[in-house]
Amino acid sequence: MQRLTTLALIPAILLAVFGCNEDTQATSSDVPKDQIAATVNGAVISKSDVAHFKQLKGNPEVEDSQLVEEIVATELLRQEAEKAGIAERDEVRYQLRLLESETLARMLMREKFSSMEFSDEQLQAEYDKQLSSQDAREFKARHILLKTEDEAKAVIEALRAGGDFIELA
Numbered sequence: 001m002q003r004l005t006t007l008a009l010i011p012a013i014l015l016a017v018f019g020c021n022e023d024t025q026a027t028s029s030d031v032p033k034d035q036i037a038a039t040v041n042g043a044v045i046s047k048s049d050v051a052h053f054k055q056l057k058g059n060p061e062v063e064d065s066q067l068v069e070e071i072v073a074t075e076l077l078r079q080e081a082e083k084a085g086i087a088e089r090d091e092v093r094y095q096l097r098l099l100e101s102e103t104l105a106r107m108l109m110r111e112k113f114s115s116m117e118f119s120d121e122q123l124q125a126e127y128d129k130q131l132s133s134q135d136a137r138e139f140k141a142r143h144i145l146l147k148t149e150d151e152a153k154a155v156i157e158a159l160r161a162g163g164d165f166i167e168l169a
Contacts, residue, residue, distance in 0.1 A: 037068050040075040144169045 031046045038045040146152045
């Protein structure tokens, strides 16, 4: 399931990193030749783009060549989407703005919280404070697990007839 979620996020990550507007795409004149990892119909994928993508994916063991293939495939799809006018759709523009907002918010939070440090004593004090301000009631949940529907129906009838749940469990 996590792999499926990761695969679904790859295009969003690539759009966030490389943008959806061709005006923001690097050209071969913008990037030194020794820093170009690939060129896709004039759109340049730099080695630093690959490094950023690797960092975003959080998998330092993956080969750069594999990442380049993934970025190239996504760039080709992005270019086709541009040609088809998909980027001009209101719902797509909204999703891109939302993605940008979420990315900026995540980065801000990461930067703000990365410098914060708490001692064990401070954490314990906050935990105790939160615990004391909560309702102190405890709840116990119990259930009866049976193998057949007939057994379940028999237990339900016994409960309706006044049977003790704990004994039946």
